Amino acid sequence: MRMMRRFREPDIVPIQPARLPSWSPLHIEKRQHCCEHCPSLLDKKRKRKKKQRDRTLVAILVILLFCLLGNTVFLDVHTLRSTVAPPSDEAVTNTSTSVSSSALSAQAQQCLSQYIINAPSDPASYPCSTCYSVLQAVPSNFSDGNPQDPQQIENAIQFCGLRSIFDIASTSGQAGLSTGGG
Structure with missing residues (x-):
């Protein structure tokens, strides 16, 4: 029996876990985004974007x-x-058949500049009643060194002629002229 006692298993007693004191809550809010808790970070980003x-x-x-x-x-x-008119060496050329004018009168210069500037943007503001006769009085052999001026004078005279037709036309005629006849 002695032997039997010797090989006998000891009584196993389960070990009980030690009781730890409970911890106090940490009071940390759950954060969904990084920037919700950092208003100063949001303000910096907003200021940077605004700048x-x-x-x-x-x-x-x-x-x-x-x-x-x-x-x-x-x-x-x-x-x-x-x-x-720019000064030109060929300002006045006297020949037996014709005399070429080198400068426009002040009124003709004013009418020409008004045509170039105002007529394309606001045709009704161009004073055809006064400028038509002034520009028609410019000689056909006018030359001031600027090759575009004689063409512009001719264009202004044609513009005044077409505008007089437009002014005389009825409202339906003006509508047709404004749309190109369409």
């Missing part, structure tokens, strides 16, 4: 102002060039 947008708008505004300034300078130079 970029403002810079873009300022750049567009500066470009627009430069374009307007360039157009104004171009129109001033173009108007000045078309109203003031």
Whole structure:
């Protein structure tokens, strides 16, 4: 029996886990996005986007102002060039058959510049009643060094003739002329 006792298994007693004290809650809110808890980060991003947008708008505004300034300078130079006849060595050529005029009268220059600038954009504002007779009085052999001026004078005279037809036409006739007869 002694032997039997010796090989006998000891009584197994299960080990009980030690009781730990409960922890207090950490009070941490669940976060769905990184930036919800960082309002200062959102403000920085918004400010950065606003600065970029403002810079873009300022750049567009500066470009627009430069374009307007360039157009104004171009129109001033173009108007000045078309109203003031440049000095020419061949200003007055006397021949036995014809005399070539080198400068337009001030009124003819004004009518020509008004035609070049105003007639394409606002045809009704061009004063055909006064300019037609002034431009018709310019000699056909007029030459001031600018080869486009005689053609522009001819165009202005034709414009006034066509405008008088338009003004005389009835409203249905004017509508037909405005649409090209369609």
